[in-house]
Amino acid sequence: MSILEVKHIEKHFGATQVLNDISFTLEEGQAISIIGSSGSGKTTLLRCLNFLEKPDGGSISVRGETLFDAADPKTQLENEIRKKRLHFGLVFQNFNLFPQYTALQNVTLARELLSKERGGETKEEIEAAGRELLAQMGLADRAGHYPHQLSGGQQQRVAIARALALHPDILCFDEPTSALDPELTGEVLRVIRNLAEQKTTMIIVTHEMAFARDVADQVIFMDGGVIVEQGDPHQVIDHPREERTRQFLSHYAEN
Amino acid sequence: MFATVIGALNEGFLQTLKLFAVTLIGAIPLGLVVSFGSMSHFTPLRWLTKTVVWIIRGTPLMLQLIIIFYIPGYLLESGSPWPSGESGRFLASAVAFIINYACYFSEIYRGGIQGVPVGQQEAGEVLGMTRSQIFFKVTLLQMIKRIVPPMSNEIITLVKDTSIARIISLQEVIWAGYAFLKSSHGYKGLLWPLFFTGVYYLIFNGALTLLFGWVEKKLSYFR
Numbered sequence: 001m002s003i004l005e006v007k008h009i010e011k012h013f014g015a016t017q018v019l020n021d022i023s024f025t026l027e028e029g030q031a032i033s034i035i036g037s038s039g040s041g042k043t044t045l046l047r048c049l050n051f052l053e054k055p056d057g058g059s060i061s062v063r064g065e066t067l068f069d070a071a072d073p074k075t076q077l078e079n080e081i082r083k084k085r086l087h088f089g090l091v092f093q094n095f096n097l098f099p100q101y102t103a104l105q106n107v108t109l110a111r112e113l114l115s116k117e118r119g120g121e122t123k124e125e126i127e128a129a130g131r132e133l134l135a136q137m138g139l140a141d142r143a144g145h146y147p148h149q150l151s152g153g154q155q156q157r158v159a160i161a162r163a164l165a166l167h168p169d170i171l172c173f174d175e176p177t178s179a180l181d182p183e184l185t186g187e188v189l190r191v192i193r194n195l196a197e198q199k200t201t202m203i204i205v206t207h208e209m210a211f212a213r214d215v216a217d218q219v220i221f222m223d224g225g226v227i228v229e230q231g232d233p234h235q236v237i238d239h240p241r242e243e244r245t246r247q248f249l250s251h252y253a254e255n
Numbered sequence: 256m257f258a259t260v261i262g263a264l265n266e267g268f269l270q271t272l273k274l275f276a277v278t279l280i281g282a283i284p285l286g287l288v289v290s291f292g293s294m295s296h297f298t299p300l301r302w303l304t305k306t307v308v309w310i311i312r313g314t315p316l317m318l319q320l321i322i323i324f325y326i327p328g329y330l331l332e333s334g335s336p337w338p339s340g341e342s343g344r345f346l347a348s349a350v351a352f353i354i355n356y357a358c359y360f361s362e363i364y365r366g367g368i369q370g371v372p373v374g375q376q377e378a379g380e381v382l383g384m385t386r387s388q389i390f391f392k393v394t395l396l397q398m399i400k401r402i403v404p405p406m407s408n409e410i411i412t413l414v415k416d417t418s419i420a421r422i423i424s425l426q427e428v429i430w431a432g433y434a435f436l437k438s439s440h441g442y443k444g445l446l447w448p449l450f451f452t453g454v455y456y457l458i459f460n461g462a463l464t465l466l467f468g469w470v471e472k473k474l475s476y477f478r
Contacts, residue, residue: 050381082383090381096374099477100396109392110382148478166382 001064003028003201004170010057010070011044011225018044019055020225026170026218029199033212033233036222037248042205043093045222046172049203051085062087062169089168093175095155097147103158104130104143107165114166133161137191153184157191164195171195173204189215209252213237221245259440260448267431268455270341274348274417274427279410281353286360293365304361311358317419320351324423341426348420352413359409367402368394400474407467411460428452 002025011019018041026032034042047053049060051068054076059069067084069075097106107130115121121129134143137157147155156176163171173192177185189211195202196215206212212219212233219236221229221244229242240246292304311319324347328335337343371394379389418429432452435445 052377052380082385085381086383088381092374092378094374096372096378098375098378098393100400110379110384113384113388113392146477162382 002026003063005061006049006058007061008058009045009048009055009060011041011048011053011055018225019048022058022225022227024218024220024227024230026201026203028201030217031196031200031202031204031215032218032220033216034203034205034220034222035207035209035212035237035248036228040222041225042222043174046090046174046203046205049170049172050088050090051081052090086166087169089163089166089171091156091159091163091171091173091176093178095147095152095159095179097155097159097162099147102144102146103134103139103150103154103161106147106158107133107161110162111165130161130165133164134158136194137161138187151184152180153187156180156188160188160191160195169201171200171202173202173206175205175207178207209237209249221248223248256442259442260435260445260451263431263434263440264428264448264452264455267426267428267452270345270425271414271417271427271455272459274345274352274420274425275414277349278352278356278413278417281349282356282360285353285357286364289357289361290364290368293361294368308358308361311355312362316351316355316416317422319355320348320419320422323347323351344420344423344425347423348417348425352417352420356409356413360406363402363405363409364398366405367398370401371397396474400477403467403471403474407463410467411463414460414463415456428455 004026007023009019009022022045036042044053048055055070057070060067066075101109108126111126131143134140137160139154139157142150142154177188193215216233219233220227221236223244229236229240229245240249289304292300295301337347375393376389379393417427420427421430429452432449435442435448
């Protein structure tokens, strides 16, 4: 069984249709890259999966459990959304770290609040886990730094550790390197590559074509709110079948 | 003579400080309630709140004070609801000042809340935090940092605005100073006590300025 099943997702903003009949599945331990030009609906799709936007149609299931079904109001209860969104983690383009907390506190805050509610871990255990995650991101010596004392690449790696701290089933990246200088992009991509090698289930929206091809088991090309082409990374990026995909990729070939 | 005047002015300034403190204690939380009203997704509540804020900010505090102190006495058959004497004048002043300053504070709060990037709220949401956790653990401190400069401005204005309560004869420091010009404690025609009240304001506002500077510095560890 697929870990994620997305079926016929539709989303409108006013009269504009931003997502049109989006369906795909994701297997546990695999990664999907989503490519496409700005405004193609990639980000909106990730926001739907993380319950930051509510789709107008379609359904989302994780491990066979229907988390959202536009046709079933019982799946849209406000007080259950909080629990459901924990299936997903989201790394934002602009990091969105909490500026008043240190790197370590950013990583541990949500987990501490959750374990206060449900019991379980002690503060020390959560902190140890947080330190380990930061070390995994190559930031062991930055635990006590505040976000403004870190470079963009370091901030984004803290944000990745923060998302991982809650053990999401599926980790989503929304253009994780688009706000970074080219020389800082590499360190973030390397971290994501490592996660892929550790079989982290991921959905990665990115403009880095080589990275999208190398890191993913599947590539989706979106345009105008629809999936134009989807399949094996080498096939979609190196030998696209659709004319629209070729056009899009040709802009990257010129650079 | 000097000791007599200072004694009387001290007494007046104590009343000034009391009105200042009570206004802050009432208006700081009430302002938060008003700001939530003015940001409500429930349109009638939002419009009602915005109308009240418009009226309160659009008319002089002095007029509001006069209305709150005198009008109920004309309208109610039972006469003025305010206790007689200084305590009644203080109560009426406190009510008028709290309402007035809550409206000003609410606009500062609104700016502070809306100035925190929406990404902060969303980051909290995707981490499974509740709305109140996001407000208290994420947004509040960032909002406080943003509102310290405009709030310190407003609070220093409040120190001086308390003198407006003289219009309903609240015996604050300017009232006490002016009394020596007319007749007080056996003195008549003394001009300097009135001028000397300015020293009280200067010293107190100087201390507040230092305090706010310290708070701003305390919050400068993050951006």
